[in-house]
Amino acid sequence: MDSLLGAEILKTRKRWMPYVILLFLIVGTAVLIWLAGYLSWREETDPAFRRDALRIFAFPWSIPALLDAGQFWGAFVVGILAASSVGTEHGWGTVRQAIVRGQSRSKYLAIKLLGVTIMSAVILLIGLAVGVGFSFIASSLADQRITLDVPGGPSVPEIGLMVLRAGFAIVPYGMLAFCLGVLSRSTSLGVTGGLIFLFGEAIALAILTTIGGVAADARELAIGHNVAALLTANGIGEPPDLWVLAPRDRLLASELPNPNIAGFVLALWSFAFGAIAFYVFQHRDLKA
Amino acid sequence: MAMRERSFLDAGEFHDEDWDVTTAASAGNSSVVLRTVGLSKRYGKRLALADLHLQVPAGRVYGFLGPNGAGKTTCISLILGLIAPSAGHVEMLGFDTRTHLSQALRRTGAILEGPAFYPNLSARDNLRVWGALSGGVEPARLDELLGTVGLGERGGDKVRNYSLGMKQRLALAGALLHDPELLLLDEPTNGLDPAGIREFRQLIRELGRSGKTVFVSSHLLNEVEQMCDEVAIIKDGRLITQGTVSELVQRSDVMEMRVTDVPAAMEVLRGLDWVGGVTHEDGRILVEGPRERAAELSRALAEQQIYLSELRAKESSLEDFFLEVTAQEGGRG
Numbered sequence: 001m002d003s004l005l006g007a008e009i010l011k012t013r014k015r016w017m018p019y020v021i022l023l024f025l026i027v028g029t030a031v032l033i034w035l036a037g038y039l040s041w042r043e044e045t046d047p048a049f050r051r052d053a054l055r056i057f058a059f060p061w062s063i064p065a066l067l068d069a070g071q072f073w074g075a076f077v078v079g080i081l082a083a084s085s086v087g088t089e090h091g092w093g094t095v096r097q098a099i100v101r102g103q104s105r106s107k108y109l110a111i112k113l114l115g116v117t118i119m120s121a122v123i124l125l126i127g128l129a130v131g132v133g134f135s136f137i138a139s140s141l142a143d144q145r146i147t148l149d150v151p152g153g154p155s156v157p158e159i160g161l162m163v164l165r166a167g168f169a170i171v172p173y174g175m176l177a178f179c180l181g182v183l184s185r186s187t188s189l190g191v192t193g194g195l196i197f198l199f200g201e202a203i204a205l206a207i208l209t210t211i212g213g214v215a216a217d218a219r220e221l222a223i224g225h226n227v228a229a230l231l232t233a234n235g236i237g238e239p240p241d242l243w244v245l246a247p248r249d250r251l252l253a254s255e256l257p258n259p260n261i262a263g264f265v266l267a268l269w270s271f272a273f274g275a276i277a278f279y280v281f282q283h284r285d286l287k288a
Numbered sequence: 289m290a291m292r293e294r295s296f297l298d299a300g301e302f303h304d305e306d307w308d309v310t311t312a313a314s315a316g317n318s319s320v321v322l323r324t325v326g327l328s329k330r331y332g333k334r335l336a337l338a339d340l341h342l343q344v345p346a347g348r349v350y351g352f353l354g355p356n357g358a359g360k361t362t363c364i365s366l367i368l369g370l371i372a373p374s375a376g377h378v379e380m381l382g383f384d385t386r387t388h389l390s391q392a393l394r395r396t397g398a399i400l401e402g403p404a405f406y407p408n409l410s411a412r413d414n415l416r417v418w419g420a421l422s423g424g425v426e427p428a429r430l431d432e433l434l435g436t437v438g439l440g441e442r443g444g445d446k447v448r449n450y451s452l453g454m455k456q457r458l459a460l461a462g463a464l465l466h467d468p469e470l471l472l473l474d475e476p477t478n479g480l481d482p483a484g485i486r487e488f489r490q491l492i493r494e495l496g497r498s499g500k501t502v503f504v505s506s507h508l509l510n511e512v513e514q515m516c517d518e519v520a521i522i523k524d525g526r527l528i529t530q531g532t533v534s535e536l537v538q539r540s541d542v543m544e545m546r547v548t549d550v551p552a553a554m555e556v557l558r559g560l561d562w563v564g565g566v567t568h569e570d571g572r573i574l575v576e577g578p579r580e581r582a583a584e585l586s587r588a589l590a591e592q593q594i595y596l597s598e599l600r601a602k603e604s605s606l607e608d609f610f611l612e613v614t615a616q617e618g619g620r621g
Contacts, residue, residue: 004421007420011406093404094405099369100396101421102391102396103390285365287365288400
């Protein structure tokens with residue numbers, strides 16, 4: 001435990017917030033699988049609607065559905081964790097205590113970022129595992145065979161790649177919240193700023209799509225547009241309309257950037273947010 | 289750290305009168321462990337610290353005095369690299385902190401003004417976190433330090449339930465965690481009750497005796513006088529003076545006395561050629577002159593049938609000196 005990373009994780013896991021976030025995610029997956037998926041499938045009579053509902057809760061279609069919703073809510077909760085990890089240390093004054101112990105500022109921030117990444121990954125993976133567990137149960141109740149052998153179904157390594165894509169699509173939002181947390185020295189401003197961006201960008205992208213032309217081309221640089229590209233690459237067969245739990249572009253793969261390019265753009269955004277955070281923290285006066 | 293394991297509350301082991309600051313000062317190492325060179329900090333138009341030159345010798349307890357807002361915390365924050373100077377630099381433990389701040393800080397312990405902790409963690413876990421930041425410490429060391437500062441029984445309690453005094457004790461444990469050579473303490477007795485202040489003073493003295501250098505800012509002049517070998521006084525961001533306590537609080541060559549006949553005594557005393565001045569104040573006569581000649585003074589009065597009911601050297605305190613110099617500086621400003 002007596003390592004910097006161990007100390008960082010100790011600080012986080014001794015707070016109530018990660019457990020509330022995990023509970024929130026589990027409730028979210030329950031809503032998705034049971035309410036939007038299984039109950040809709042059972043109660044509806046319209047074949048098209050039942051087919052879409054089945055693709056939400058039945059394995060393996062439930063995986064992209066969970067990852068899509070998980071990316072959106074994950075961006076939200078990772079933003080809270082990231083902004084909180086720096087904001088609370090400023091609020092408590094512990095950031096000054098840490099720096100006077102001889103840690104370089106960049107190392108302090110890097111460890112903090114690594115701690116947030118690990119805690120976020122653990123929470124999100126637990127949420128995903130619970131969601132997949134719900135999916136297994138719901139599939140069994142619906143007399144659906146639990147198998148990857150469906151048209152366009154992924155292999156196990158491909159499932160890993162899908163998880164990585166969805167996780168990577170969370171990173172820019174986490175880095176944005178982290179950056180805002182560092183700039184504002186406040187958890188609430190970091191979280192609020194991240195949320196405003198998340199919803200504001202979705203609205204802006206919708207407007208750009210409506211305008212079309214050069215305005216639509218400008219979306220290529222937007223985080224949300226590239227996130228949509230990554231998540232669309234996760235689809236198994238034709239995606240159902242019902243997984244629209246996240247406010248994002250619902251475009252065909254042909255209208256979205258290549259997933260590799262999308263990943264590169266998201267990496268650039270993440271790097272930019274990180275660079276701003278590190279630069280500001282490195283050069284800032286840490287007053288009481 | 290070579291400190292003996294004992295409770296911070298165990299005040300019986302050391303006695304104030306055992307300590308002689310002049311002895312400690314003269315016995316100390318003459319090398320400088322902390323030096324500020326023209327250190328300045330400006331916030332907009334306000335100059336918080338102006339061209340500060342401090343020299344803290346090794347193995348001393350160095351007091352840093354100043355009225356509220358004088359720039360003490362700014363100075364300590366500059367030394368610790370928490371804020372960047374507008375001009376000047378700091379040399380600490382042989383390192384120029386402009387280029388080797390981390391190396392210097394790893395051998396330094398600090399209590400910042402207003403102790404800050406993770407309120408959701410226990411005292412022991414707080415120390416574990418600080419220990420990790422300091423390069424790692426053995427679990428036994430945590431218990432040893434909690435015992436030293438008198439928190440052994442409460443080490444598992446969450447810090448959010450601690451009083452300010454307990455937090456100060458924990459802050460001291462945190463500062464000592466990695467057995468630093470230099471301690472920088474900003475108002476460390478804030479929140480401590482009188483007994484706690486006394487215990488703290490004893491611990492600081494013990495640290496000084498063990499060879500550590502302690503730089504302590506305080507506005508409690510009596511405390512500083514009793515625990516420090518040297519002091520610096522700043523006001524409005526400017527250094528007014530620095531030196532050993534004994535230098536600054538020179539026993540003034542003034543004797544005060546009570547006699548049977550004040551007017552006659554004053555006349556006799558004014559007739560002595562080695563007496564510098566004679567004044568009358570609140571029924572006492574103050575005589576400027578070397579204390580070694582007190583017997584001659586007594587004899588001169590007795591020869592004129594004037595008898596002493598009291599004769600003693602008038603001593604000034606650091607508080608007197610502080611108020612005098614800060615008032616002078618204020619007057620000039």
